[in-house]
Amino acid sequence: MKGRAETGGEMPTYQYACTSCAHEFEVVQSFSDESLTVCPECKGEIRKIYSAVGVVFKGSGFYKTDSAKKPVSKESSTPVAPAPAAPTPTPTPKAD
Numbered sequence: 001m002k003g004r005a006e007t008g009g010e011m012p013t014y015q016y017a018c019t020s021c022a023h024e025f026e027v028v029q030s031f032s033d034e035s036l037t038v039c040p041e042c043k044g045e046i047r048k049i050y051s052a053v054g055v056v057f058k059g060s061g062f063y064k065t066d067s068a069k070k071p072v073s074k075e076s077s078t079p080v081a082p083a084p085a086a087p088t089p090t091p092t093p094k095a096d
Helices: none
Strands: 012-019 024-028 046-049
Touching: none
Parallel strands: none
Antiparallel strands: 012 024, 012 046
């Protein structure tokens, strides 16, 4: 199989399997190319094999928690005035 540098660009690699002889092979094809239909080994009918592709999401915004509203703490939501100090008792005059 040819690498990206040898093919002259980035084209997808398709995997095929023969329904007659079970021969499996990969072909680098353009999106616009017709799918292959004949096995190169036995000239039988072939089918395209689809498989899962690994995807990695990088950055923010891909998880539910990334766009969720941030919880507001009680301390920062409303400024609270300090409680008034207890009144200082006025000294009572002493009787002599």
